[in-house]
Amino acid sequence: MRETPALSVAGVVVRYGETTALDGVDLRLERGTVLSLLGPNGAGKTSLLQVCEGYRRPDGGTVEVLGADPHTARGWLMPRVGIMLQGGGLHPSARAGELLKLFASYAANPLDLDMLVERLELGRFLGTRYRRLSGGEQQRLALALAVVGRPELVFLDEPTAGMDAQARRATWDIIRALRHDGVSVLLTTHLLDEAEKLADDVVIIRRGEVIATGTPQQLTAAAGIESLHVDADPGLAVATAALPGDAAITEEIPGRYTVTGRVDAAVAAAVLGWFAAQGAHVTAVQSRRRTLEDVFLEVTLEGAR
Numbered sequence: 001m002r003e004t005p006a007l008s009v010a011g012v013v014v015r016y017g018e019t020t021a022l023d024g025v026d027l028r029l030e031r032g033t034v035l036s037l038l039g040p041n042g043a044g045k046t047s048l049l050q051v052c053e054g055y056r057r058p059d060g061g062t063v064e065v066l067g068a069d070p071h072t073a074r075g076w077l078m079p080r081v082g083i084m085l086q087g088g089g090l091h092p093s094a095r096a097g098e099l100l101k102l103f104a105s106y107a108a109n110p111l112d113l114d115m116l117v118e119r120l121e122l123g124r125f126l127g128t129r130y131r132r133l134s135g136g137e138q139q140r141l142a143l144a145l146a147v148v149g150r151p152e153l154v155f156l157d158e159p160t161a162g163m164d165a166q167a168r169r170a171t172w173d174i175i176r177a178l179r180h181d182g183v184s185v186l187l188t189t190h191l192l193d194e195a196e197k198l199a200d201d202v203v204i205i206r207r208g209e210v211i212a213t214g215t216p217q218q219l220t221a222a223a224g225i226e227s228l229h230v231d232a233d234p235g236l237a238v239a240t241a242a243l244p245g246d247a248a249i250t251e252e253i254p255g256r257y258t259v260t261g262r263v264d265a266a267v268a269a270a271v272l273g274w275f276a277a278q279g280a281h282v283t284a285v286q287s288r289r290r291t292l293e294d295v296f297l298e299v300t301l302e303g304a305r
């Protein structure tokens, strides 16, 4: 029997008056994995998080968090789910260290506070009131509060927004450590490299609908290769190259060849085979595979045009 997923969303619909923010969204977050929810502004990410966190009832469909209804089982879920609060929700006069101790006191088996303080470099501002913290410091504290209770599942809504490069790396390390410890993570982000680095699975939504899903590798491999250049002897008869699809070889400048059209692994192999068949002396091959950002821009712009 398959283990109950950490999060299961089926056919979820959310409406605000005339606006349909989510229009039948399905997703599944397996235990001990990181799922990144991506989408342009207004795609419906926050609405979906609110439904999963039990703050809003969907107008259609079902959500199960650790096998339970997030709305009716809030009390049971509270110690099992970590939520990274954006801005509000925390007392502005409370000091960072007090908040951390308070949140730890709710948990049966909290994480080691010294370790968290060191990892997220909270030590310098533990005595500072929440409202006086910088945006990046608030984010670091919010992450610490979300994970201090050793939750089974964590919702992270743009966790590294406003963080400097060092804090961002520390956050990535914490997310990796959570996953390593078997924690499931739902991560929304506008940073595609962040998703590519951390996520086991990616779900891209646009205008309330899922438009692409897969592992980062599946999504980028299916999208093919962005560019392929070969340096070899000048003046080869490029017109004789028979390549799959619409791919073709052009000699941009003498000795510098570029492959145009849709390039994938089969085309790349055919290109190198053609150079070999010419008896050409190849001195360099450069390729850039498509990134998750290329895929994201392609699928989110499609249909928006």
Ligand SMILES: Nc1ncnc2c1ncn2[C@@H]1O[C@H](COP(=O)(O)OP(=O)(O)OP(=O)(O)O)[C@@H](O)[C@H]1O
Binding pocket: 016, 019, 020, 021, 039, 040, 041, 042, 043, 044, 045, 046, 047, 048
């Ligand atoms: N309280 C609300 N009342 C009316 N419309 C809303 C409300 N909240 C969200 N919307 C609309 O629902 C849609 C989805 O919004 P949502 O905030 O879920 O998107 P998002 O993907 O989180 O966007 P962003 O990346 O900008 O945070 C948008 O069109 C938004 O304008």
